[in-house]
Amino acid sequence: MRYLGLDLGTRTLGISISDTTLTIASTLKTIRFSDSDYDSLIEPLKKIIDEYNISKIVLGYPKNMNNTIGDRCKTTLEFKEKLVELVNVEVVLQDERRTTIEATNYMLEADISRKKRKKKIDSLAANIILQTYLDREKGGKLWKKKQWLLKLWTMREKK
Numbered sequence: 430m431r432y433l434g435l436d437l438g439t440r441t442l443g444i445s446i447s448d449t450t451l452t453i454a455s456t457l458k459t460i461r462f463s464d465s466d467y468d469s470l471i472e473p474l475k476k477i478i479d480e481y482n483i484s485k486i487v488l489g490y491p492k493n494m495n496n497t498i499g500d501r502c503k504t505t506l507e508f509k510e511k512l513v514e515l516v517n518v519e520v521v522l523q524d525e526r527r528t529t530i531e532a533t534n535y536m537l538e539a540d541i542s543r544k545k546r547k548k549k550i551d552s553l554a555a556n557i558i559l560q561t562y563l564d565r566e567k568g569g570k571l572w573k574k575k576q577w578l579l580k581l582w583t584m585r586e587k588k
Contacts, residue, residue, distance in 0.1 A: 430484045433457075433477065434559025436525065436551050437489060437505055442470055443551025445559045446481055451566070454559035456552035467508050471515050478516055486518055489525030489558040523562045528554040 434454055436443035444457040457477070462469045477483065488509055491501040505522070512520045532553035536546045 431481050432485045432487055432559060432563070433474075433481070433483045434487045434523075434555040434562070435489060436528065436555035436558055437467075437508055438551060440464055441551045443553070443555035444477065445552060445556035446477075446483075447559060447563060451563055454556045454563060456549070456556045459548070459551045465504075467504075467511070470508075471511065474512070475516055478518055483518055486512060486516075486520045487523050487559050487562040488512070488520055489528065489555070490522035491525050494526060521562070523558050525554070525558050528557040528561075531557055 430451070431449055432447040432451060432454075434443075434445035434447075440461060440463070442460045442462065444460065445454045446457045447454050460470060460473055478486075488505060490505055491499075493499050509520050509522065512518070529550060532550055533546065535553065536549065541549075
């Protein structure tokens with residue numbers, strides 16, 4: 430049993446996955462798709478769900494900084510409903526404010542090139558979304574470990 434973390438954009442879907450103990454999130458991949466063609470994501474997600482025995486999807490919820498719901502939230506909610514209907518897995522929303530900024534900062538700190546950052550930013554943002562959810566589910570005790578693991582990941586990606 431594992432969880433899947435998703436960072437939904439207009440042309441990319443960042444994907445992360447938990448370990449079987451539901452403790453640590455790791456980046457999995459980024460799927461690129463045509464502008465707003467969210468239906469094309471269902472089949473690749475079904476394959477991942479089956480392959481990794483996914484029991485829950487944690488979908489980033491892009492609220493505005495003032496806590497209001499904008500167009501991106503509405504799109505995310507529509508995508509969530511489609512997932513619930515078509516993949517038969519529980520889908521929960523996780524506040525994703527500042528996750529892309531946090532991911533960018535980790536990679537800048539690790540001196541990762543702009544080209545590599547562009548390829549990895551969405552999956553790392555999904556990783557932060559999922560790890561935040563896992564930490565919250567376990568009572569927030571893993572925050573320091575999360576920071577250490579993200580730094581370790583960025584150092585590995587720098588090579």
